[in-house]
Amino acid sequence: MSKDKHPGKNEPGTPEPMPGPAAVPGENSDGGYNAGMAVFSYIIGGIIVWSLIGWGLDYLWGTRWIVLAGALLGAAGGFYLSHMHGLTSSRKPTGGNGAASGPSEDGNSNAK
Template identity: 70%
Template sequence: MPTTGQEPTEGPDTPSGSGDARYSNGGYNAGMAVFSYIIGGILVWSLIGWWLDNLLDTRWLVLAGAFLGAAGGFYLSHMHNLTRDHTPNPQSGSRPTPGAGTGPE
């Protein structure tokens, strides 16, 4: 028993193992994917801007590339549904079921 006086909750790491594995690390994994898309976009498009700056003898394309990469990374994250909330509804106490309540009973 925990020493904090709280009852153990069932989850993916409890001995019963009745938790749904899809929700165990969804927030962390989605956060890392969003971070990767944004940082990767900034790096790639900054390098492209730096190359164009050297080619065209300008000094502002690297900054434009960084902004374009950040916007593109956020756009990719949004299109892959990584920016929405994946947590279950705390009011109902259960996880949402796809298609629940949409058909005739």
């Protein structure tokens, strides 16, 4: 009698293949990391810059609350910038051909 071979099962003693994006070399596997760092930089940069502006205005005007308003404005502005750059969207283009990827496949364009 012979042993039944089950497709998808490894022989005993052979290592299992690694799942996930790490198993696909050559792909842009750090795109999520880069986008996350860009979002973090926009938000932290906005908070720092607008807090310093608020601190300066507080010093000039003798108030104490503009630095907090500057920090909130900087965080909102950083998130807005990252959203406008398309870094906060979790949607991916479907079908592989987006409108911004180039001319249509048949070569026709709307320009006349």
